[in-house]
Amino acid sequence: xxxxxxxxxxxxxxxxxxxxxxxxxxAWIGLRLNRTHLQKNVRRFCLxxxxxxxxxVDGLNDTRQKHRFIDSxxxxxxxxxxxxxxxxxxxxxxxxxxxxxxxxxxxxxxVAGNVARIRIHLKHFQExxxxxxxxxxxxxxxxxxxxxxxxxxxxxxxxxxxxxRDLIIAKSGVLESRLRE
Numbered sequence: 455x456x457x458x459x460x461x462x463x464x465x466x467x468x469x470x471x472x473x474x475x476x477x478x479x480x481a482w483i484g485l486r487l488n489r490t491h492l493q494k495n496v497r498r499f500c501l502x503x504x505x506x507x508x509x510x511v512d513g514l515n516d517t518r519q520k521h522r523f524i525d526s527x528x529x530x531x532x533x534x535x536x537x538x539x540x541x542x543x544x545x546x547x548x549x550x551x552x553x554x555x556x557x558x559x560x561x562x563x564x565v566a567g568n569v570a571r572i573r574i575h576l577k578h579f580q581e582x583x584x585x586x587x588x589x590x591x592x593x594x595x596x597x598x599x600x601x602x603x604x605x606x607x608x609x610x611x612x613x614x615x616x617x618x619r620d621l622i623i624a625k626s627g628v629l630e631s632r633l634r635e
Contacts, residue, residue: 493550496546504561507562513528514618518615524611526576536562539562582600583601
């Protein structure tokens, strides 16, 4: 028993015990700091994506107002931002606020849905616009009918663009301010 008391009283044993405690404490602090750092990075990432989408939609609307033209390049760039979000969506788990996570997912899902609707209406417009060519329909009444269908699809595409713009106006500022908190 005497050897046990000598061992416990030795500096060597207490050095090991203190070393183990300090290692455990530093690991715990490191995990806490890493979690906080990861959460800030994910918030910055989502903020960057949301502001990029907002700028792209502003550019799309500027082009629409100036030229009455829906530029598909803006739609492609918005799709790229949505794809980046989709590839990195699993990192949202680092955000502790469930409501914020849900709002981020909802925002990007609605943007993607609106872009898809715009593309569908543009596709219908192009299909019907190409059909209205006089050589395809020598009958003027049929050509006029196809032109009306094409114009209706184009009007629906512009309405979908307006809906996208309204979504960005309504949700983007609120989401960006919450991500900055």
